[in-house]
Amino acid sequence: MINAGLLAQLADDVTTDDLRTILGAFHTDMDRLCGQLRDAAAAGDSDRFRRAAHAIAGAAGVVAATALEDCARVAMDGAEPPGPAMEASAAAISALAVAAQASLIQYLQTGALPA
Amino acid sequence: MTAITETGAQSAPKARVLIVEDTPSQAELLRALLVGLGHDLKIAATAGDAFELAKTWQPHAILLDLDLPDYPGTELMRRLRADGTDSAVVVITANASLSTAVDAMREGAVDFLVKPFNKARLTVTLSNCLEKRSLAVELREVRQKLDRTHFFNFIGASQTMQAVYRTIELVASSKASVFVTGESGTGKELTADALHRASPRKNRPFIALNCGAIPKDLLESEIFGHVKGAFTGATDTRVGAAKAADGGTLFLDEIGEMPLDMQVKLLRFVQTGTFAPVGSTRTEKVDVRFVCATNRDPMVEVAQGRFREDLFYRLYVIPLDLPPLRDRNGDVILIARHFLTKCAREENRQFRGFALEAEKLLAGYAWPGNVRQLENVIRNITVLHDGELVQAAMLPPILLRGMVLPAQTGPQAGPKAGAPTLQEASPAAPLPAPPTATLQEAAPPTRSPIPPFLPDDHQPAARPPAPAEIEILPLAEMERRLILAALDRTAHDVPRAAALLQVNPSTIYRKLQSWRDAATT
Numbered sequence: 335m336i337n338a339g340l341l342a343q344l345a346d347d348v349t350t351d352d353l354r355t356i357l358g359a360f361h362t363d364m365d366r367l368c369g370q371l372r373d374a375a376a377a378g379d380s381d382r383f384r385r386a387a388h389a390i391a392g393a394a395g396v397v398a399a400t401a402l403e404d405c406a407r408v409a410m411d412g413a414e415p416p417g418p419a420m421e422a423s424a425a426a427i428s429a430l431a432v433a434a435q436a437s438l439i440q441y442l443q444t445g446a447l448p449a
Numbered sequence: 450m451t452a453i454t455e456t457g458a459q460s461a462p463k464a465r466v467l468i469v470e471d472t473p474s475q476a477e478l479l480r481a482l483l484v485g486l487g488h489d490l491k492i493a494a495t496a497g498d499a500f501e502l503a504k505t506w507q508p509h510a511i512l513l514d515l516d517l518p519d520y521p522g523t524e525l526m527r528r529l530r531a532d533g534t535d536s537a538v539v540v541i542t543a544n545a546s547l548s549t550a551v552d553a554m555r556e557g558a559v560d561f562l563v564k565p566f567n568k569a570r571l572t573v574t575l576s577n578c579l580e581k582r583s584l585a586v587e588l589r590e591v592r593q594k595l596d597r598t599h600f601f602n603f604i605g606a607s608q609t610m611q612a613v614y615r616t617i618e619l620v621a622s623s624k625a626s627v628f629v630t631g632e633s634g635t636g637k638e639l640t641a642d643a644l645h646r647a648s649p650r651k652n653r654p655f656i657a658l659n660c661g662a663i664p665k666d667l668l669e670s671e672i673f674g675h676v677k678g679a680f681t682g683a684t685d686t687r688v689g690a691a692k693a694a695d696g697g698t699l700f701l702d703e704i705g706e707m708p709l710d711m712q713v714k715l716l717r718f719v720q721t722g723t724f725a726p727v728g729s730t731r732t733e734k735v736d737v738r739f740v741c742a743t744n745r746d747p748m749v750e751v752a753q754g755r756f757r758e759d760l761f762y763r764l765y766v767i768p769l770d771l772p773p774l775r776d777r778n779g780d781v782i783l784i785a786r787h788f789l790t791k792c793a794r795e796e797n798r799q800f801r802g803f804a805l806e807a808e809k810l811l812a813g814y815a816w817p818g819n820v821r822q823l824e825n826v827i828r829n830i831t832v833l834h835d836g837e838l839v840q841a842a843m844l845p846p847i848l849l850r851g852m853v854l855p856a857q858t859g860p861q862a863g864p865k866a867g868a869p870t871l872q873e874a875s876p877a878a879p880l881p882a883p884p885t886a887t888l889q890e891a892a893p894p895t896r897s898p899i900p901p902f903l904p905d906d907h908q909p910a911a912r913p914p915a916p917a918e919i920e921i922l923p924l925a926e927m928e929r930r931l932i933l934a935a936l937d938r939t940a941h942d943v944p945r946a947a948a949l950l951q952v953n954p955s956t957i958y959r960k961l962q963s964w965r966d967a968a969t970t
Contacts, residue, residue, distance in 0.1 A: 340565060343567055344478075344567075347481075347482055347567055347568035348478075348481040348482060348568075349481070352477070352480075352481035352484075353481075355477055355481065356474055356477045356478050356481060359473040359474035359476075359477045360474040362473065362474075363472055363473055363474045367472075385516065385518075388516050388543075389471070389472045389516075391543060392472055392475050392514070392543060392564065393472050393474040393475060395543065395564045395565045396474050396475050396478045396565070397474070398565070407543070
């Protein structure tokens with residue numbers, strides 16, 4: 335879910351306060367962007383879908399959420415046609431985002447990622 | 450509209466860095482990675498905000514995400530370039546493909562950064578791009594200084610003028626007196642003006658006084674002012690140029706014309722910064738930077754006792770000799786084009802440039818009257834002709850004949866050795882023979898120089914009598930004599946002659962042309 339090595343690198347590069355700020359911003363970004371992604375999928379709007387997926391991939395890369403980033407990159411490349419497949423893709427990305435959020439909250443609270 | 454966030458730097462800002470990123474977590478990452486470097490940071494979340502911020506804040510570097518909500522980062526780069534923004538752009542992309550890099554570079558990016566990146570990579574990339582920008586700016590400034598075509602109100606790209614510009618820049622910030630020499634029409638007052646405007650005194654007064662144009666009796670009052678009742682006609686207290694220039698620059702033009710008794714008073718003022726207005730015993734102290742000018746050779750004036758040596762050495766701290774137009778390679782056409790645009794607009798003409806043959810003639814002439822003469826010639830052409838291009842046939846006869854008029858009098862005046870034809874004529878020599886015998890016969894043995902736009906039949910034989918001897922003549926003849934007298938009085942400077950007669954210069958040009966036409970029919 336989260337690449338521990340990359341996350342440790344981030345933690346080394348920034349202050350603890352900044353790390354909290356970044357992870358907090360990621361949490362908010364995911365809530366907003368996953369909502370936009372699902373809306374775009376429901377509307378069959380490929381362009382909005384691609385943009386939301388692009389933003390999710392970028393934000394996921396910041397916090398080393400590699401599984402989420404990879405999935406979002408596949409979606410933003412336009413592999414899924416509008417319709418059920420796009421909606422399924424949005425649901426899968428949203429699920430990964432929720433999991434990433436949970437892992438990062440645990441990291442902030444305990445200093446360790448889930449096993 | 451997306452909000453723009455400003456963040457403070459921890460130490461003195463090293464550079465202004467604009468982060469253009471619409472996803473807050475990514476923007477926060479960049480801010481957090483850079484904040485410790487001491488840069489001044491701002492974040493824009495849309496391309497539109499970034500464009501506005503780049504114009505007003507002028508960042509040294511822009512970290513740019515290509516995928517933005519309003520329009521793409523590549524379009525932003527195009528707009529910034531078109532707007533003349535010189536920020537160094539680093540594109541941040543998740544796509545590490547060669548085409549992305551090539552596209553980014555093509556649009557003006559200095560570098561690109563592939564996600565994910567760590568602090569070290571970001572720091573090195575930003576540092577490199579700031580250094581590249583700094584070098585580019587430095588190079589551009591050096592080039593601008595070496596290749597300037599304009600400098601304050603000067604026009605000229607020649608190497609001789611580049612040296613003048615550099616000297617002005619070097620000495621402008623000093624309070625040291627500057628002594629400007631050069632032939633008439635070379636830009637002595639422009640030099641004084643540029644020295645003032647490039648100096649820390651630029652927001653204080655610049656007062657110019659032509660010592661040669663002020664009657665001797667009034668010169669002291671003009672410079673130092675007077676109190677009420679100081680002399681007959683002094684009905685009120687009047688501030689002089691010295692007081693008016695306090696904190697600024699006092700430009701004394703034609704200082705070689707200043708009477709010796711006045712030079713003594715000026716010397717005291719230059720030495721102490723104090724003076725007493727005429728009729729007053731109270732001295733006043735001012736802070737003035739002196740710029741003086743003369744078209745005479747100041748050394749000769751001192752040697753011949755016409756200029757006080759002590760005053761000369763007080764004022765001759767930084768000498769600045771202006772080159773005559775004939776020594777300013779290529780500037781004639783540059784200046785001629787400028788005057789053509791200006792005169793064509795003022796005279797409502799269509800002229801857009803010069804025909805090749807006309808340019809050759811302009812460039813080949815020695816211009817003893819320098820820029821002022823060139824301006825007069827262009828004014829003459831625009832008053833008398835119209836068309837898209839100035840043709841060779843429209844030029845005054847003296848240029849068509851390839852002749853040069855005798856240079857002005859004075860040790861510095863006149864073309865230097867090596868310039869064509871005219872150099873061989875002594876300053877007081879008569880004009881080369883005009884094309885018609887009749888006209889030549891009318892010429893007296895010596896005469897003052899006649900500019901190229903004067904009618905060929907104007908000879909000093911037609912000089913007006915002194916006012917006391919005025920004879921009644923037909924009005925047209927009186928008008929002609931008066932105009933020619935005004936031209937003689939002003940060394941054939943048409944605008945100044947027009948000012949004396951309180952008419953438009955165009956009127957004089959038209960009269961001259963009509964007399965020329967009449968002489969040839």
